[in-house]
Each structure stands twice: as structure tokens, then as C-alpha cells.
Amino acid sequence: xxxxxxxPHRVAIVxxxxxxxxxxxxxxxxxxxxxxLVDRRNFHLFQPLLYQxxxxxxxxxxxxxxxxxxxxxxxxxxxxxxxxxxxDVGARRIVLSDGGPIDYDTLIVATGAQFSxxxxxxxxxxxxxxxxxxxxTDIRRRILIAFEAAEREAxxxxxxxxxxxxxxxxxxxxxxxxGALGEIANDTLKxxxxxxxxxxxxxLLVEAMDRVLPTYPEDRSASARRQxxxxxxxxxxxxPVVAIDDRSVEVKVGETVERIPARTVLWAAGVxxxxxxxxxxxxxxxxxxxxxxxxxxxxxxxxxxxxxxxIGDAAVEPWKEGRPxxxxxxxxxxxxxxxxxxxxxxxxxxxTPPFMYRDLGDVAVIGRLAxxxxxxxxxxxxxxxxxxxxxxxxxxxxxxLIGFANRIVVTVRWAWSFFTHGRSxxxxxxxxxxxxxxxxxxxx
Amino acid sequence: xxxxxxxPHRVAIVxxxxxxxxxxxxxxxxxxxxxxLVDRRNFHLFQPLLYQxxxxxxxxxxxxxxxxxxxxxxxxxxxxxxxxxxxDVGARRIVLSDGGPIDYDTLIVATGAQFSxxxxxxxxxxxxxxxxxxxxTDIRRRILIAFEAAEREAxxxxxxxxxxxxxxxxxxxxxxxxGALGEIANDTLKxxxxxxxxxxxxxLLVEAMDRVLPTYPEDRSASARRQxxxxxxxxxxxxPVVAIDDRSVEVKVGETVERIPARTVLWAAGVxxxxxxxxxxxxxxxxxxxxxxxxxxxxxxxxxxxxxxxIGDAAVEPWKEGRPxxxxxxxxxxxxxxxxxxxxxxxxxxxTPPFMYRDLGDVAVIGRLAxxxxxxxxxxxxxxxxxxxxxxxxxxxxxxLIGFANRIVVTVRWAWSFFTHGRSxxxxxxxxxxxxxxxxxxxx
Numbered sequence: 001x002x003x004x005x006x007x008p009h010r011v012a013i014v015x016x017x018x019x020x021x022x023x024x025x026x027x028x029x030x031x032x033x034x035x036x037l038v039d040r041r042n043f044h045l046f047q048p049l050l051y052q053x054x055x056x057x058x059x060x061x062x063x064x065x066x067x068x069x070x071x072x073x074x075x076x077x078x079x080x081x082x083x084x085x086x087x088d089v090g091a092r093r094i095v096l097s098d099g100g101p102i103d104y105d106t107l108i109v110a111t112g113a114q115f116s117x118x119x120x121x122x123x124x125x126x127x128x129x130x131x132x133x134x135x136x137t138d139i140r141r142r143i144l145i146a147f148e149a150a151e152r153e154a155x156x157x158x159x160x161x162x163x164x165x166x167x168x169x170x171x172x173x174x175x176x177x178x179g180a181l182g183e184i185a186n187d188t189l190k191x192x193x194x195x196x197x198x199x200x201x202x203x204l205l206v207e208a209m210d211r212v213l214p215t216y217p218e219d220r221s222a223s224a225r226r227q228x229x230x231x232x233x234x235x236x237x238x239x240p241v242v243a244i245d246d247r248s249v250e251v252k253v254g255e256t257v258e259r260i261p262a263r264t265v266l267w268a269a270g271v272x273x274x275x276x277x278x279x280x281x282x283x284x285x286x287x288x289x290x291x292x293x294x295x296x297x298x299x300x301x302x303x304x305x306x307x308x309x310x311i312g313d314a315a316v317e318p319w320k321e322g323r324p325x326x327x328x329x330x331x332x333x334x335x336x337x338x339x340x341x342x343x344x345x346x347x348x349x350x351x352t353p354p355f356m357y358r359d360l361g362d363v364a365v366i367g368r369l370a371x372x373x374x375x376x377x378x379x380x381x382x383x384x385x386x387x388x389x390x391x392x393x394x395x396x397x398x399x400x401l402i403g404f405a406n407r408i409v410v411t412v413r414w415a416w417s418f419f420t421h422g423r424s425x426x427x428x429x430x431x432x433x434x435x436x437x438x439x440x441x442x443x444x
Numbered sequence: 445x446x447x448x449x450x451x452p453h454r455v456a457i458v459x460x461x462x463x464x465x466x467x468x469x470x471x472x473x474x475x476x477x478x479x480x481l482v483d484r485r486n487f488h489l490f491q492p493l494l495y496q497x498x499x500x501x502x503x504x505x506x507x508x509x510x511x512x513x514x515x516x517x518x519x520x521x522x523x524x525x526x527x528x529x530x531x532d533v534g535a536r537r538i539v540l541s542d543g544g545p546i547d548y549d550t551l552i553v554a555t556g557a558q559f560s561x562x563x564x565x566x567x568x569x570x571x572x573x574x575x576x577x578x579x580x581t582d583i584r585r586r587i588l589i590a591f592e593a594a595e596r597e598a599x600x601x602x603x604x605x606x607x608x609x610x611x612x613x614x615x616x617x618x619x620x621x622x623g624a625l626g627e628i629a630n631d632t633l634k635x636x637x638x639x640x641x642x643x644x645x646x647x648l649l650v651e652a653m654d655r656v657l658p659t660y661p662e663d664r665s666a667s668a669r670r671q672x673x674x675x676x677x678x679x680x681x682x683x684p685v686v687a688i689d690d691r692s693v694e695v696k697v698g699e700t701v702e703r704i705p706a707r708t709v710l711w712a713a714g715v716x717x718x719x720x721x722x723x724x725x726x727x728x729x730x731x732x733x734x735x736x737x738x739x740x741x742x743x744x745x746x747x748x749x750x751x752x753x754x755i756g757d758a759a760v761e762p763w764k765e766g767r768p769x770x771x772x773x774x775x776x777x778x779x780x781x782x783x784x785x786x787x788x789x790x791x792x793x794x795x796t797p798p799f800m801y802r803d804l805g806d807v808a809v810i811g812r813l814a815x816x817x818x819x820x821x822x823x824x825x826x827x828x829x830x831x832x833x834x835x836x837x838x839x840x841x842x843x844x845l846i847g848f849a850n851r852i853v854v855t856v857r858w859a860w861s862f863f864t865h866g867r868s869x870x871x872x873x874x875x876x877x878x879x880x881x882x883x884x885x886x887x888x
Contacts, residue, residue, distance in 0.1 A: 042588060061503035068636040078638050081592040100596060144486060148525040152544060192512040194522050 008034040008076070009347055012094055012104035014084040014276055016044050016067045018332035019110035019312030019339075026340025028074035032347055035077045036102055038094075042066055042081050045133060046401055048329055049410075051173060053136035054266075055143065055180035056188075060133045062410050063401070084111075084276040089283045092307065094276075106307050108339050109294070111277050113313035113327065116270030116291065123244045127265035130173060139266060143181070146264045147189060150196045157261075163201045164262035166249045168241050169269030170207030170214070172328075172364045175224055177266055178205040179366035182231030203233045204260065206251055208240035208269075215326060216362060216374045223385040227366045241269075271327060277314040284308065289316050298354035300339055309342065311335030317355060325357045329400070334358065363393040452478040452520070453791055456538055456548035458528040458720055460488050460511045462776035463554035463756030463783075470784025472518035476791055479521045480546055482538075486510055486525050489577060490845055492773055493854075495617060497580035498710075499587065499624035500632075504577045506854050507845070528555075528720045533727045536751065538720075550751050552783050553738070555721050557757035557771065560714030560735065567688040571709035574617060583710060587625070590708045591633060594640045601705075607645045608706035610693045612685050613713030614651030614658070616772075616808045619668055621710055622649040623810035626675030647677045648704065650695055652684035652713075659770060660806060660818045667829040671810045685713075715771060721758040728752065733760050742798035744783055753786070755779030761799060769801045773844070778802065807837040 011027055013020045016039035027033045046063040053060055071077040082096040093103050115129035128138055143165070150162035167178045181203045189198035205212065205228060211221040212228070212235060225235050242257060243250035249260045273292045281288050286302045287295040294302060295316045302308040311317070312332030317325040325331040334357055342352045361375030361382055371389035375382030384392070401407050455471055457464045460483035471477045490507040497504055515521040526540040537547050559573035572582055587609070594606035611622045629645035636642070649656065649672060655665040656672070656679060669679050686701060687694035693704045717736045725732050730746045731739040738746060739760045746752040755761070756776030761769040769775040778801055786796045805819030805826055815833035819826030828836070845851050 042592065059503045059505035066636075068633075072635045075638075080596065081589075082596070098596075145525075148486065152524065152526070152542075189512075191516045192510075194519075 006032070008032055009343070010103060010105045011035045011108065011343060012102050012106075013037045013108040013110060014094065015039060015110035015112055015312075015314075016041070016079075017047065017110060017112045017312060018329045019112070019314075019336040020108065021067075021070070022333045022336030023108050023110065023311065023340045024071065024074075024077060024336075026337050027343060028071060028077050030344055030347075031076065033076060033343065035074075036080060036104075037067060037071070037077060038080045038082050038084055038096065038102065039067060040081075040083045041132075042068065042079075044070060047131075049397060049401075050130055050133075050136050051176045051180060053133065054130055054139040054177065055184060056140055057180070058410060060137065064133060085279065087276075087279050087283045089305065089308075104307075106309065106343050108336075109277055109280055109308065109310040109314050110312050110332070110336065111274045111314045112332075113271045113273055113291070113293070115267055116272035117267070118270055120244075123267070126244045126246055127168060127249075127267040129267040130177065142264050142266075143184065147193065147196070147198060147201075149263070151193050152195075159196070160202075161247060161261045162263050163196065164204070164260065164264070165201060166204045166206060166260060166262045166265045168206050168249070168265065168267050170205055170209065170212035170235070170237065171268060172213065172362070174205060174207070174268035175212055175228065175364050175366060177268060178203055178228055178233045178235075179231055179370070182228065182233045183367040186232055199232070201232075203231075204262075205233055205235045206239050206241060206249070207235075207237045210238050212237065213364065213372070216372065217383070220372045220374050220383060220385075224364065224366060224372045227370045227372070227385065230370075231367045271313065273314050277310070280308065280310070299342060299352055300335060300355050309339045311339050317357070319357045326359075326362075328362065330360050331357065363389060363396060365390055365393045450476070452476055453787070454547060454549045455479045455552065455787060456546050456550075457481045457552040457554060458538065459483060459554035459556055459756075459758075460485070460523075461491065461554060461556045461756060462773045463556070463758075463780040464552065465511075465514070466777045466780030467552050467554065467755065467784045468515065468518075468521055468780075470781050471787060472515060472521050474788055474791075475520065477520060477787065479518075480524060480548075481511060481515070481521060482524045482526050482528055482540065482546065483511060484525075484527045485576075486512065486523075488514060491575075493841060493845075494574055494577075494580050495620045495624060497577065498574055498583040498621065499628060500584055501624070502854060504581065508577060529723065531720075531723055531727050533749065533752075548751075550753065550787050552780075553721055553724055553752065553754040553758050554756050554776070554780065555718045555758045556776075557715045557717055557735070557737070559711055560716035561711070562714055564688075567711070570688045570690055571612060571693075571711040573711040574621065586708050586710075587628065591637065591640070591642060591645075593707070595637050596639075603640070604646075605691060605705045605707045607640065608648070608704065608708070609645060610648045610650060610704060610706045610709045612650050612693070612709065612711050614649055614653070614656035614679070614681065615712060616657065616806070618649060618651070618712035619656055619672065619808050619810060621712060622647055622672060622677045622679075623675055623814070626672065626677045627811040630676055643676070645676075647675075648706075649677055649679045650683050650685060650693070651679075651681045654682050656681065657808065657816070660816065661827070664816045664818050664827060664829075668808065668810060668816045671814045671816070671829065674814075675811045715757065717758050721754070724752065724754070743786060743796055744779060744799050753783045755783050761801070763801045770803075770806075772806065774804050775801065807833060807840060809834055809837045 011033055013023055016037055021044050024035055024037050027035050043064040043066050049063045052058040067079045084094050085097045086095040093101050095101050114131050117123045128135055146162045150159050153159040165181050167174050185198045185201035213221045213224050228235050239251045242252050244265055249262055249265050250257050271291045281294050284302045284305050293316045294310045296310050297303055300309045300311055312335055313327045319325050338355045345352050359376055363373045365371040370386050371393050373384045373389045373392055398407055455477055457467055465488050468479055468481050471479050487508040487510050493507045496502040511523045528538050529541045530539040537545050539545050558575055561567045572579055590606045594603050597603040609625050611618050625647045629642045633642035657665045657668050672679050683695045686696050688709055693706055693709050694701050715735045725738050728746045728749050737760045738754045740754050741747055744753045756779055757771045763769050782799045789796045803820055807817045809815040814830050815837050817828045817833045817836055842851055
């Protein structure tokens with residue numbers, strides 16, 4: 001009886017989004033591995049539905065699930081609330097912002113991405129992006145406050161400023177936000193006010209490229225545009241933003257600059273990785289693209305560091321013909337599963353095949369009963385629009401939601417909203433009274 | 445055809461809690477009245493369930509309903525988001541904090557109450573009270589952060605500080621909070637942590653008087669105490685608090701002062717009216733009690749000002765044998781209905797009977813499957829405890845919830861929690877990482 005079991009292989013996973021979640025799941029079934037999952041938040045967030053929180057259709061808790069409760073029965077998984085800040089590549093150790101060190105044998109970086117203001121970080125306070133629950137409740141507050149302020153504003157010009165909403169960025173988030181705004185103005189709030197008609201709201205979707213949904217086929221972009229216009233959204237492509245302040249957006253039209261007075265500007269453009277991924281890139285000398293994403297090898301490892309895997313939006317992962325994996329939930333989910341499997345294969349001494357992304361396609365919803373899909377493996381049947389797209393979207397999102405109670409509750413909410421044309425989560429929390437961008441922040 | 449309809453009677457209602465809501469409902473059915481309902485928040489809050497948000501059982505949106513959507517079909521009701529600040533009694537006009545004036549023929553003051561720190565307002569930042577949605581999410585964050593911090597703390601003494609929770613005040617809110625904390629520690633989080641056992645948490649309920657639920661009959665207080673102790677809560681009566689700081693509570697035991705190290709202190713004691721009710725008292729010279737509540741006549745009007753009615757927690761309303769109406773939802777609901785009816789009766793030239801409060805009884809829930817009731821009109825059957833009380837509480841609260849979708853969703857959530865022992869709304873929002881009371885606020 002001299003056989004002795006080896007010490008378990010320690011895996012540190014930074015980030016509890018789709019990538020980190022699915023990597024942890026994959027590893028949590030193996031006794032030979034000990035996983036430490038670190039996140040700044042105590043919950044996994046179902047980001048594809050975040051815009052529904054921002055527009056009052058769902059409540060924050062309905063699209064989030066505590067990481068601890070997801071993994072409570074997996075005793076080889078430790079969940080830590082903390083922010084990874086630094087890495088010592090030689091010692092194989094990461095350091096949290098409060099000093100706590102975590103030693104690893106393999107590290108999975110799954111820190112995701114934030115929106116980038118293209119060097120204009122001062123725009124952030126006028127035009128919040130939509131990445132976290134707090135962003136979503138902040139944006140919800142701004143949208144609802146704008147209608148409240150318009151209701152109380154007698155001056156027609158200032159009222160029009162409150163009634164103008166600009167969404168910057170024509171990717172899926174921007175399209176879904178603009179569609180939801182169109183629905184709010186024309187349907188949800190229709191009868192709620194006395195002095196204003198919410199249907200008079202001007203909603204603009206501004207995109208620097210020549211079409212919305214630029215990663216979709218061209219005919220899907222055209223379909224999305226038509227459906228947005230049907231909801232009263234003005235779509236302006238080839239229109240880059242050059243300035244934002246608390247009362248307006250300036251865009252470039254050809255050679256001239258046009259000022260659009262608007263009190264509510266929402267940002268859904270650009271991508272930038274977060275701090276810890278930067279630290280990893282610096283410490284390993286890994287190549288990055290211009291959004292600072294780490295360029296990884298076919299096994300998702302940092303070149304020269306097989307013990308550091310990068311997945312999801314923090315990485316540029318090779319796919320077929322050198323095209324990178326798109327920055328969508330499926331990319332992170334498949335990357336997470338692959339990373340987990342790779343670690344287990346290595347421990348068993350098996351060869352590891354390269355990462356193969358399977359493009360399951362994209363679905364975007366546009367307001368009520370409408371949307372577009374682009375599902376390549378369904379051939380021409382994968383290119384739908386309107387009601388069919390909306391139904392597909394519904395089914396996919398409910399089936400991927402974590403937590404069975406959330407699935408029931410979200411289904412009840414959606415069914416309810418559908419029949420009543422209502423949105424049930426229209427609370428203004430935080431400071432309710434002052435328009436949030438009226439007062440400049442104190443100088444730092 | 446010389447008959448001419450009189451100008452509508454303008455009613456301003458300040459506060460959209462139970463009192464304001466039911467007064468508005470009563471008046472919204474009469475064409476001869478124009479109602480302006482002013483609230484600092486855009487929603488009606490179902491306050492009796494607020495502690496469930498603070499303890500992660502329900503999400504904020506599930507116990508709140510936008511005032512606009514409640515009254516969207518009542519075209520004689522205008523809802524304004526604003527804070528009433530001043531009153532000109534002679535001109536019959538109130539002024540909002542942003543300057544907007546509202547003229548009234550009858551004013552209903554329904555501004556409710558806040559917790560009072562008995563002159564120690566500096567305690568508020570160490571021991572938050574539970575009155576608003578933002579309070580509830582703040583308290584939820586503090587409770588969850590405490591367990592997270594304990595999980596990461598190696599020093600046993602500091603860990604014990606994080607694992608100690610003190611609830612100040614043994615009224616219904618304090619009892620329900622302490623019961624929910626007991627359930628969280630012993631049931632909900634049981635298997636979620638690796639370094640700590642949440643069941644080791646110390647939960648203290650501290651009350652200055654000689655029993656909990658002092659407005660209930662004595663045997664109900666004793667029953668509540670037993671049920672709390674069964675959940676692991678230490679109940680300390682005749683124990684007034686004399687000091688609170690960021691790491692401890694000091695209580696007076698006989699002649700000595702005892703220091704209880706604790707990182708999480710929740711406040712559920714004392715009552716104080718809000719600013720606008722003060723302004724009304726000053727402007728009218730109305731008598732007030734020591735909590736600054738306005739003492740009103742049998743028709744709920746301020747003495748000498750029949751056009752100003754005060755309802756709910758902002759008022760001391762006479763009841764039988766001079767006893768005041770208790771500060772519970774039913775008091776505000778019945779006061780609101782009475783105030784609405786009184787205005788309509790006056791317009792019709794009918795006599796107005798005095799306000800008669802009907803005591804429907806009290807129900808408090810204590811953790812899972814337990815509670816106490818005191819329902820006088822059911823005779824001795826109205827004095828229940830344990831499971832029966834819990835079932836009664838469930839039925840009453842679901843039936844009073846505003847909004848049918850909320851009723852379904854809350855029922856689903858409760859059923860789900862019941863069978864899974866889970867709490868679905870355990871999100872730490874706001875600043876997730878720093879213990880909130882570590883840093884003193886900058887001097888004002």
C-alpha cells in the first residue's frame with residue numbers, strides 16, 4: 001500500500017462570467033482538481049439580457065445567480081469575492097486587491113471586456129455603457145427620469161432635449177437598447193403621462209460604420225434597420241460621434257459637425273479589456289490587439305505559458321481561416337468548456353486538440369415581436385426576421401438562464417408583459433430627483 | 445341651460461405609500477375631483493415585505509409598483525415625481541424642492557415616518573434603518589459582505605466580529621429581520637462557504653423595553669421570543685443601546701455598559717416624521733407628539749384647518765378610548781380611504797362621521813414556517829403561533845400586494861424558496877468589495 005495520491009492540481013479562475021462559469025463547471029466534476037473562482041461580484045450575470053434590466057422589463061435578480069449557490073455542492077470549488085490585481089508569473093501566484101494571494105498550477109483568465117470610449121473616458125459620465133447590474137439600474141433611472149423631467153418641463157426646447165435619446169453603437173447591444181427604447185416610448189408608457197406624449201420621443205441609433213449589426217450578413221443588417229425604423233427609431237450610419245456633453249452629442253456628417261441636443265445618451269460601442277488582463281499581458285509579454293485583448297495560441301494558452309489560458313472577451317482566439325472568435329456568450333461558453341477539458345486532458349497525459357469554435361449563430365431582438373437571426377448551420381432557414389426571430393430568441397435565452405426559479409420568473413414576466421404591454425421593473429432607485437448629469441463631478 | 449359645472453376640487457396628496465395610495469384610489473373614481481399625487485419616488489412600495497428584500501428573499505421590483513402605471517387609466521389623477529418642501533397655508537399652495545408650486549383646495553399629508561436615532565444621527569451610517577428600497581439593498585449588501593469577509597478572515601477574533609449581527613429594536617421589523625437573519629445563517633447559506641460555518645453566526649436582537657413586540661399581548665411576545673431562540677437568535681430585552689461605532693455596539697445592562705463587537709448593526713427602533721410634515725406642523729401651529737407626528741382631530745384634519753388632512757404614520761389619529769391608531773399598513777390604508785371619502789362627502793354636502801379604526805390584527809413572521817398572530821376579532825383563535833401564523837401571514841401579504849404580476853412572481857419565489865431552502869435575490873450591488881463602514885465619510 002505505497003500508492004499515494006498526488007496533491008490536487010490547483011486551478012485559479014478569474015472572472016465568473018460565461019467563460020469562468022463553464023470552465024468551473026467542467027472542472028468541478030473532477031476530484032483531482034481544486035478550483036478557486038474569483039470575481040469582483042458575488043454573482044454570475046446573464047449579460048445578454050442586461051439591456052432588459054436597463055429598460056425595465058426584468059429585475060436585476062432575475063438575470064443573476066450567486067456564484068456560491070451555483071457551486072455549493074461542488075466541494076472542490078472555492079468561490080472568493082475579490083478583485084485580481086497582480087500576477088507573479090514565476091511564482092504562479094495572483095494577488096487580490098486586498099492583498100490575498102492565490103497560488104495556482106493553471107490560471108484561467110476570463111475577465112471579459114468593458115466598453116471603450118476610444119480615449120474619451122470623460123464621455124463615460126454623460127453616456128454610460130451597459131456592462132454591469134449597476135450600469136443597468138443607472139441607465140433605467142436615466143431613461144425614466146428623462147420622461148418625468150419632460151412631463152414637468154414647460155419650455156418646448158428643453159422638453160425636446162429630455163425627450164431625445166441617443167444610442168451610440170449599432171452592434172447587438174445598441175440595436176436591442178434602441179429597440180427597447182422604441183417600445184417603451186410607443187407602447188409601455190403610452191398612457192402614463194398627462195403633459196407629454198411619450199410617443200413623441202426621438203430615438204437615434206448612431207453608428208460609425210455603414211450599417212448596423214456589422215458582424216451579421218448584409219441583408220440581416222438591412223432587416224434590422226427596417227424593423228428599428230418601424231419602431232420609430234432613427235438609424236444613422238456612417239455617423240461617428242466626435243463629442244458628448246451633458247446636453248448634447250456631436251456627430252460628424254461628411255465634413256461638417258452636427259449637434260444633437262439630447263439629455264440621455266447611452267454608450268454601446270468599442271471594446272477594451274479590464275485591468276487584470278493588462279497585468280497578465282505585461283507580465284508574460286503576450287501579444288495583444290489594439291483593444292488590448294491577449295492573442296492566444298490554438299490551445300488558448302498565452303504563448304510560452306501553457307499554464308495560463310485566456311478565454312472569452314479577454315482573448316483573441318484563433319478560429320477558422322484566422323478569423324477571431326466573436327465576442328458573444330457562445331464564444332466564452334465554448335472557450336470555458338474547452339479550457340476545463342484541456343486541463344483535465346493534460347492531467348491524464350492525453351493530447352489536447354486545438355480549440356474549435358462552433359458558430360451557433362446570432363439572434364437579436366428588436367422591440368416587441370420582432371428581431372433578426374443569423375444561424376449559419378440552418379442554411380437559408382437560419383436567416384429569419386420578425387416574429388420567428390423573436391420566438392427563437394425567447395427560447396434560446398430562457399434555456400440558457402442559470403437557475404430554474406429564474407427561468408420560471410422570467411417566463412411569467414415576459415408572458416405578462418406580452419399580454420399587458422407593461423414593464424414591471426420600472427423603479428427609479430438611487431438619487432431619484434436630480435437629473436444625474438446636471439452637476440459636474442468634483443475635480444479629482 | 446344655465447347650469448354650469450363647478451371647477452373641479454383640487455386635492456394634493458403628498459406621499460404614495462399606503463395612505464396616499466388608498467386616498468388617491470378613493471378619489472380617482474369621482475369626476476368632480478382633480479388629484480395630484482406627489483412622491484419622491486416613482487413607485488409605491490409594499491413596506492411590510494421590505495425586510496425580505498434586505499434579506500435576499502425577494503427582489504426590489506417585486507414589492508414595488510410604479511405609481512404612474514397604477515393610475516394610468518384614472519385621467520383625473522396626475523402623478524408627479526418630486527419632493528414637497530414648503531407650504532403656504534393661506535394661499536393653499538405647496539412648493540416642491542425644485543420650485544414647482546401646486547395649488548390645492550384640500551391637502552392630504554401622507555408622508556409616513558422614518559426611524560429615529562434618538563438624537564444620535566451619527567449612528568445612522570453604522571446602523572442603517574430599513575425604510576426604502578435603497579436601504580434594503582444596502583442592508584442586503586452588508587449582510588452578504590459580512591459572510592464573504594468572514595470567509596476570507598483568518599484571525600478568529602476579527603472573524604467573530606464579521607459573524608456577529610445586532611438588530612436594534614424588538615418591534616415587528618426588528619423581529620422579522622432577526623428571524624430572517626437566523627434563517628439565512630442556519631439554512632440558506634449552510635453549505636455555501638468553505639472556511640466558515642454560517643450557522644456559527646451570532647444574531648442578537650436588542651430591545652430597550654422588557655419584551656419584544658411590545659404592542660402585542662404578552663403571551664404573543666413570549667411566543668415570538670421562543671421562536672426566535674429556536675432559530676438561534678439571542679434576544680436581549682431591557683437592554684438599551686448607548687453607543688454604536690463601526691466595530692461594536694455598546695448596551696447598558698443594569699448599571700454597567702457592555703461592549704458587543706459586531707460589524708453589522710441594523711436599526712429598527714424609534715419613529716420620526718419626515719421634513720414636509722414638520723413644515724405643515726410649523727405653518728399651521730398644529731400640536732405634535734414627541735416624535736413630531738401631527739395630532740389630528742376625529743376627522744383627521746389639523747385643528748383649525750379642515751382643508752388639511754393627515755393620515756398614516758405622519759399623524760397621531762385618535763381611536764377608541766384615546767388610544768392612537770397603530771403605525772401599521774392597515775392604519776394608513778384605512779386613514780387613506782377615510783380621507784378620500786371625507787372629501788367626497790364634503791363636496792356632496794353630507795355630514796362626515798369621525799374616523800373609526802378597525803383593528804384587523806397583526807401578523808409577524810419569524811424565519812421559515814413560524815410566526816405569531818394577534819387578531820382580536822377572531823377571539824382566542826386569533827392568537828396563533830408557528831405554522832398557522834406563517835400561513836396566515838403568507839395569504840394576507842400576497843392578497844394585499846399591488847399588481848397581479850407581482851403576486852404571481854412572489855408566489856413562485858416563495859414556493860421555490862420553500863422547497864429549495866434558497867433565497868434567489870442574493871446580489872451584492874453597489875460597491876461590492878470594501879466593507880462599507882471601514883472609511884469614515886468626509887466631513888460635511
